[in-house]
């Protein structure tokens with residue numbers, strides 16, 4: 001199917017699934033408004049690739065179908081993410097006494113700072129979600145942001161929030177696959193990506209597209225999801241953790257940190273910073289909201305978030321969604337989505353505790369000032 005046909009089909013399906021009036025409802029009330037048969041189809045489209053198989057053929061199929069698989073994943077999890085986490089879909093470090101939203105915002109500010117984003121810069125947010133980080137970074141720096149996303153539902157939501165918070169003049173959100181970007185070469189002053197490029201079937205593909213659209217001398221900063229140096233692909237215990245993360249988070253294949261670093265260099269980037277922000281002595285680990293350990297609760301105002309993300313809260317949500325599905329209040333397949341998200345939580349905590357995995361491998365990379373983009377090279381690596 002051609003790219004244009006796929007886009008049309010995905011846009012039509014989004015209308016069927018979520019209706020026309022996207023934005024006003026979020027979380028469980030948005031879930032309750034979804035079309036039943038479309039939801040069932042979306043859940044099947046996502047889960048068909050995660051049938052427990054970890055052999056090369058199964059992996060190959062997931063890599064090939066990355067666009068549809070991820071599109072379907074975010075069609076079914078976005079409402080749960082907003083309900084449980086908020087509108088920035090990423091992790092962060094936690095300082096003692098710091099509230100949950102403050103730490104999420106600080107993580108975004110830090111990336112903007114490392115990327116050197118300035119007032120009036122034109123910035124690309126690769127895999128922008130519903131625009132939480134774009135809104136924060138635009139306010140923080142005064143830059144202009146284009147958010148790129150292959151999920152129509154999230155784009156509609158991001159546009160709705162930008163308007164609601166009077167930020168439409170500073171940002172726009174466009175549909176597109178980050179493996180094949182439509183922007184002109186040398187367009188953006190800075191590019192950032194937060195916990196999104198791990199959905200790529202090949203990191204060289206997305207990084208080379210970023211290189212292409214970045215101006216010479218421009219900076220790309222990314223929080224990458226990778227398996228660390230402690231990870232051994234041939235160790236079944238390790239592979240199980242990686243698979244749980246892939247399944248629960250809609251990722252075709254978790255790559256090793258060296259794969260990411262090498263990919264950046266192969267695309268022509270000069271890697272200025274390469275640091276695992278999770279590899280530290282922080283008293284409060286990044287994955288604490290998913291562990292349900294009360295000792296880490298920093299702020300009573302965040303109790304609702306803490307409860308929803310904790311093991312107990314997740315069981316509560318699963319039970320509630322199961323009952324809602326039985327009563328016809330939630331669309332069919334919602335229960336399966338909460339089960340997949342449970343895998344995500346378990347895999348992420350196991351990966352975090354064992355330091356086999358990090359969601360915050362910070363890379364800051366520069367496109368050399370004298371760089372000439374050769375379309376043939378960037379095309380070749382994108383394939």
Ligand SMILES: CC(C)=CCC[C@@H](C)[C@H]1CC[C@H]2C3=C(CC[C@]12C)[C@@]1(C)CC[C@H](O)C[C@@H]1CC3
Nearest residue numbers: 080081084085089090195249309317341344345
């Ligand atoms: C998928 C990628 C690359 C990044 C997303 C990171 C996180 C924002 C999510 C990873 C697992 C998610 C879960 C939830 C919210 C968003 C995540 C932490 C829930 C807490 C949402 C509410 C559900 O009832 C349970 C979910 C568990 C997993």
Ligand SMILES: C[S@@+](CC[C@H](N)C(=O)[O-])C[C@H]1O[C@@H](n2cnc3c(N)ncnc32)[C@H](O)[C@@H]1O
Nearest residue numbers: 088089127128129149150151177178194196199
């Ligand atoms: C975990 S979310 C992170 C969103 C956002 N960066 C944030 O922190 O809130 C990953 C995002 O990547 C987007 N994404 C995944 N694959 C993509 C692709 N091939 N092209 C464009 N966006 C993609 C998803 O739709 C989703 O918005």
